[in-house]
Amino acid sequence: MKTQVAIIGAGPAGLLLGQLLHNAGIDTLILERQTPDYVLGRIRAGVLEQGMVELLRQAGVSQRMDTEGLVHGGFELALDGRQVHIDLHTLTGGKTVMIYGQTEVTRDLMAARREAGAQTIYQAAKVVPHGMKTDEAFVTFEKDGETWRLDCDYIAGCDGFHGVARQSIPAESLKVFERIYPFGWLGILADTPPVHDELVYARHERGFALCSMRSPTRTRYYLQVPTSDHVDNWSDQRFWDELKTRLPQALADKLVTGPSIEKSIAPLRSFVVEPMQYGRMFLVGDAAHIVPPTGAKGLNLAASDVSTLFNILLKVYRENRVDLLEKYSQICLRRVWKAERFSWWMTSMLHRFDEHDAFSQRIAESELEYFIDSEAGRKTIAENYVGLPYEAIE
Numbered sequence: 422m423k424t425q426v427a428i429i430g431a432g433p434a435g436l437l438l439g440q441l442l443h444n445a446g447i448d449t450l451i452l453e454r455q456t457p458d459y460v461l462g463r464i465r466a467g468v469l470e471q472g473m474v475e476l477l478r479q480a481g482v483s484q485r486m487d488t489e490g491l492v493h494g495g496f497e498l499a500l501d502g503r504q505v506h507i508d509l510h511t512l513t514g515g516k517t518v519m520i521y522g523q524t525e526v527t528r529d530l531m532a533a534r535r536e537a538g539a540q541t542i543y544q545a546a547k548v549v550p551h552g553m554k555t556d557e558a559f560v561t562f563e564k565d566g567e568t569w570r571l572d573c574d575y576i577a578g579c580d581g582f583h584g585v586a587r588q589s590i591p592a593e594s595l596k597v598f599e600r601i602y603p604f605g606w607l608g609i610l611a612d613t614p615p616v617h618d619e620l621v622y623a624r625h626e627r628g629f630a631l632c633s634m635r636s637p638t639r640t641r642y643y644l645q646v647p648t649s650d651h652v653d654n655w656s657d658q659r660f661w662d663e664l665k666t667r668l669p670q671a672l673a674d675k676l677v678t679g680p681s682i683e684k685s686i687a688p689l690r691s692f693v694v695e696p697m698q699y700g701r702m703f704l705v706g707d708a709a710h711i712v713p714p715t716g717a718k719g720l721n722l723a724a725s726d727v728s729t730l731f732n733i734l735l736k737v738y739r740e741n742r743v744d745l746l747e748k749y750s751q752i753c754l755r756r757v758w759k760a761e762r763f764s765w766w767m768t769s770m771l772h773r774f775d776e777h778d779a780f781s782q783r784i785a786e787s788e789l790e791y792f793i794d795s796e797a798g799r800k801t802i803a804e805n806y807v808g809l810p811y812e813a814i815e
C-alpha cells in the first residue's frame with residue numbers, strides 16, 4: 422500500500438488533518454486502532470475556539486456545528502459565592518467560543534471522510550511507524566490477522582496520549598515536561614436543561630465545580646475529586662447534592678437534576694514533549710501534549726497543530742518548501758506552551774489544593790481576585806480563553 426501522508430489515529434486531530442489534506446488533493450490513509458463506535462463513545466471536551474471553528478469551516482465540515490452549536494460570548498466565574506461575568510465578546514473586541522461537543526465534531530468529520538471516499542482502516546492492530554529518519558518512511562499494521570506495509574512520504578502521529586507514535590521515538594531524542602495534579606474531575610452527562618445560559622466555573626472551599634453543556638437540553642457537569650476516588654462512590658444523588666453545595670445559592674436553587682447518562686473520573690495532567698517531530702514523523706494533538714481541562718484547551722491545541730502541519734505540507738507539496746518541515750515543532754510549541762501556562766493557571770486558581778499551606782491558599786485567592794477586579798486582568802483571561810492567534814506559515 423502507498424499514500425502521501427499516513428495518519429495514525431482517527432480522533433479529531435487525525436480526521437481534521439485528513440479532511441484538509443484530502444480537500445487539497447493530497448492523498449492520506451488513516452489507521453485507527455478502535456471501531457468508529459468506540460471512538461464516538463468517548464465523551465470529551467465541548468468548547469471550540471474561534472480558530473478551530475474557522476478551521477472546521479475551511480475543511481467544509483461546519484454545517485451542523487453552524488446550525489446546532491451554541492455561540493457563547495462569555496462565561497461566569499463563581500468564587501466562594503461571588504459571581505463575576507467574563508464578557509469574552511467585549512473584552513476581546515468581538516471574539517466568542519462555540520459550544521459543540523468533540524463527539525459531534527468527530528461524527529461530522531467521519532461522515533465527511535466517508536462521503537469524500539477517503540480511506541480509514543479501523544481496528545488496525547500493531548500499528549508501528551518505521552524509517553522516520555530515512556527517505557523511506559513506512560507504517561506496518563495488522564488487519565484481520567494479515568500484516569500490511571504502508572509506504573508514505575510523511576507520518577502524522579495523531580494517536581493521542583497513549584498512542585504508538587511518541588513511543589516509537591527514541592527516549593534520548595525527546596524531552597518530557599510533566600505535572601500531575603493531586604485530583605481529578607468527576608464528570609456526568611445528563612439530559613437536563615443547563616443551570617445557566619453560559620458556562621459556570623466555580624471555586625469553593627470543598628473543591629472546584631464546572632457547569633457546562635452540550636445543547637439546550639443536555640448538560641455536562643464536573644466536580645473536583647481526589648485522584649483516589651471512584652465513580653462507584655458517587656450515586657447521582659450524591660453528585661447533585663455536592664454540586665449544589667459548591668454553587669452560589671441562586672444557581673443551586675435553579676439546578677435541574679436528572680439521571681446521568683455517563684459518569685467518569687479523569688485525572689488532571691500537564692504534559693509536553695519536545696520536539697514534536699522525529700524526521701518524517703510529526704506528533705499532533707494529545708500525542709505531544711496534554712493540558713488539564715480547566716481552560717478548555719486540549720481539543721483546540723490539537724486543531725492548531727493540525728492547522729500548522731496542514732499549511733506546511735501544503736507548501737511542501739505545492740511549492741517544494743521542504744525547509745518548512747523542520748519548523749513544525751517550534752511553531753507549534755510556542756502556542757502549546759502558552760496554552761499550557763493558561764490551563765495550569767486556571768487550574769491553580771480555581772481548585773482546592775490540600776497540600777497548600779494557609780499562606781499559599783490566600784495568595785491564590787488574592788491573585789484571582791486581582792485579575793477579575795482589574796479590566797486588564799479580565800482581558801488577559803478572555804484573550805487566552807477565546808484562543809491565541811495561529812501563526813502564519815511563510
Ligand code: APR
Nearest residue numbers: 430432433434454466548580581584585706707719720723
Ligand atoms: N494505533 C492506531 N490508533 C491509535 C493507537 C494506535 N497504536 N493509539 C491510539 N490510537 C487512536 C485512538 O483510539 C484515538 O481514536 O488515536 C486516536 C487519538 O484520538 P484522541 O485521543 O481524541 O486525540 P486527538 O485527536 O489528539 O484529540 C485531541 O483534545 O479534548 C482533548 O483529550 C481530548 O481527545 C481529545 C484531544
Ligand code: PHB
Nearest residue numbers: 466467633714715716717
Ligand atoms: C466540557 O463541556 O466538557 C468542558 C467545558 C469547559 C471546560 C472543560 C470541559 O473547561
